Amino acid sequence: MSDNYGDIRSEAKALVEKFVELEVEHQAMLAFNRALAESGDLDDIHSWTNEKKALELQVYSDQWRGEIASWFADITEMFDDLADLPDPAPLRSEAEGLYGALALLAGPSGHTDIADGTVHGPAEAFEKLSAIPTMLVDWEGHAAEAFKLNFIPPLERVAFHEFEAVVSLRSPLIAAAYMWEKAREDVSNLIDEANSALDDYSGGKDSADAVLALGIIGAIVAVAAVPFTGGTSAALYWTMAGSAIAVTGAVVGHPNEPEKQLDISGDSPADIAQSLRDAIWKLKLQLLEHELFISRQIRTLSDQINGYTAPKGTPPIPRDPPYYSTEHSYSESTVHEFALPRPLLADATPGNVNDDGYLGTPK
Amino acid sequence: MTAAPEYLETLTAEAETPDGTAFARLRGTSDISVSFVPGYYAQTTEARLADKLTQLGRLLWVARMREYYRLKSDLLNREVRGEGRPRNERQAARREARDSIVASGRSDDGRVELSAVGLLSWSATVAPGTVRQVSEEAFTAACAQAAERLVEDHLWQLKLVWASASTGRSLG
Numbered sequence: 001m002s003d004n005y006g007d008i009r010s011e012a013k014a015l016v017e018k019f020v021e022l023e024v025e026h027q028a029m030l031a032f033n034r035a036l037a038e039s040g041d042l043d044d045i046h047s048w049t050n051e052k053k054a055l056e057l058q059v060y061s062d063q064w065r066g067e068i069a070s071w072f073a074d075i076t077e078m079f080d081d082l083a084d085l086p087d088p089a090p091l092r093s094e095a096e097g098l099y100g101a102l103a104l105l106a107g108p109s110g111h112t113d114i115a116d117g118t119v120h121g122p123a124e125a126f127e128k129l130s131a132i133p134t135m136l137v138d139w140e141g142h143a144a145e146a147f148k149l150n151f152i153p154p155l156e157r158v159a160f161h162e163f164e165a166v167v168s169l170r171s172p173l174i175a176a177a178y179m180w181e182k183a184r185e186d187v188s189n190l191i192d193e194a195n196s197a198l199d200d201y202s203g204g205k206d207s208a209d210a211v212l213a214l215g216i217i218g219a220i221v222a223v224a225a226v227p228f229t230g231g232t233s234a235a236l237y238w239t240m241a242g243s244a245i246a247v248t249g250a251v252v253g254h255p256n257e258p259e260k261q262l263d264i265s266g267d268s269p270a271d272i273a274q275s276l277r278d279a280i281w282k283l284k285l286q287l288l289e290h291e292l293f294i295s296r297q298i299r300t301l302s303d304q305i306n307g308y309t310a311p312k313g314t315p316p317i318p319r320d321p322p323y324y325s326t327e328h329s330y331s332e333s334t335v336h337e338f339a340l341p342r343p344l345l346a347d348a349t350p351g352n353v354n355d356d357g358y359l360g361t362p363k
Numbered sequence: 364m365t366a367a368p369e370y371l372e373t374l375t376a377e378a379e380t381p382d383g384t385a386f387a388r389l390r391g392t393s394d395i396s397v398s399f400v401p402g403y404y405a406q407t408t409e410a411r412l413a414d415k416l417t418q419l420g421r422l423l424w425v426a427r428m429r430e431y432y433r434l435k436s437d438l439l440n441r442e443v444r445g446e447g448r449p450r451n452e453r454q455a456a457r458r459e460a461r462d463s464i465v466a467s468g469r470s471d472d473g474r475v476e477l478s479a480v481g482l483l484s485w486s487a488t489v490a491p492g493t494v495r496q497v498s499e500e501a502f503t504a505a506c507a508q509a510a511e512r513l514v515e516d517h518l519w520q521l522k523l524v525w526a527s528a529s530t531g532r533s534l535g
Binding site for chain 1: 447450
């Protein structure tokens with residue numbers, strides 16, 4: 001397909017012009033056919049000279065072109081809405097900007113970013129993690145115990161969850177970038193398909209059965225399924241998307257099963273225009289679905305990071321303030337999946353640092 | 364009339380009779396040229412020439428269709444082989460009417476007369492004495508003229524047939 005997104009307005013204008021030209025001709029032929037039926041003089045119309053044909057068409061066009069053009073005016077507006085779709089490049093660079101965070105959070109063993117298959121090796125900062133209990137063998141007291149028991153052991157797990165959280169943040173960015181990239185292609189392709197259907201009409205052919213497959217349908221699929229299927233299996237995606245994006249296995253939404261193919265065809269230019277309107281409408285709906293899906297993923301992620309993912313059976317604690325509504329409720333048991341408890345020493349002052357609650361006093 | 368898009372203006376199709384003696388070339392919709400292997404024209408008969416034109420017309424049309432769908436497949440980046448099955452009875456009837464269009468074309472000198480049913484089945488008449496009386500150049504020019512007129516006649520009738528079977532809105 002042509003990659004001509006930059007020229008959408010002028011291409012749409014040319015397309016509308018073609019619709020009008022062919023519909024005027026179509027209507028003229030209908031009128032000639034009616035005249036033929038009324039006069040019953042079959043030979044007459046078939047024996048018109050080229051000059052006579054051109055003249056009759058011109059007379060008809062002069063009278064009706066304005067009205068017929070009004071039938072297609074809305075198509076220009078429909079493409080106006082699609083002429084300034086977001087540029088995917090800045091979204092991609094935002095996603096790339098998170099590489100640094102992933103490298104740091106890869107922990108002592110390293111992890112793979114499932115959004116694009118990048119392998120991040122062990123992070124240097126965690127090198128000494130396993131040696132810490134030995135190094136701190138002489139440190140005693142409440143703080144020491146809390147540090148050794150509650151901070152060091154879960155650190156790798158927490159870092160991994162944070163790594164997954166960043167992955168989950170990147171995934172919607174990549175999905176959004178891919179979505180807009182494909183949406184731009186789809187818009188160009190819709191124009192190509194409409195032109196093609198008009199060429200078929202004009203050449204006396206019905207359009208082929210094959211129909212346009214929307215690229216945006218595969219957009220999020222490809223992002224979620226890349227490391228496993230190379231982006232080829234949409235079916236897998238419907239079960240995959242959740243696991244790629246959910247950090248601790250909470251149930252997340254899936255986009256609605258989309259209209260995969262659109263058919264631009266018709267018996268007349270006006271019919272073809274109607275199928276184009278339907279296709280544009282479906283494309284726009286699909287864009288909305290995708291955006292909603294992506295924003296839901298981000299909210300779910302945000303909920304999980306903030307501990308708003310109550311396990312089953314946990315009485316929900318209402319969120320405060322309710323910035324947005326989800327089905328999640330606050331849970332003490334999951335809040336520390338992403339952030340370790342605040343160290344006790346953080347609140348210590350020179351006056352109380354040696355109290356039993358903090359460092360304690362050597363005995 | 365509407366100008367055809369560039370890829371249809373420059374579409375080129377070629378045909379050759381199975382015995383390799385006669386050739387035809389089409390550019391755009393109706394710009395057709397005919398040629399023969401050197402020496403063939405001077406030695407042949409009008410009946411044979413007519414037979415070659417009959418074959419060339421059909422083969423050229425088939426070649427054009429193939430090229431049309433090849434270009435279309437390129438343009439749309441997916442394989443388009445043809446029309447597919449009619450989607451309803453109205454379409455089926457419309458196609459039948461299209462394929463039954465009888466179009467004809469005659470050269471100014473009256474030596475070459477062509478007719479075709481739906482551009483699928485062609486017939487040709489070459490006036491007696493042509494080979495002796497006119498040069499190969501004049502004859503092939505007459506063929507091109509007759510063929511162009513036939514295609515134009517077909518397209519005009521096609522527009523009438525195509526419009527008559529549609530269900531779109533209509534006015535005056």
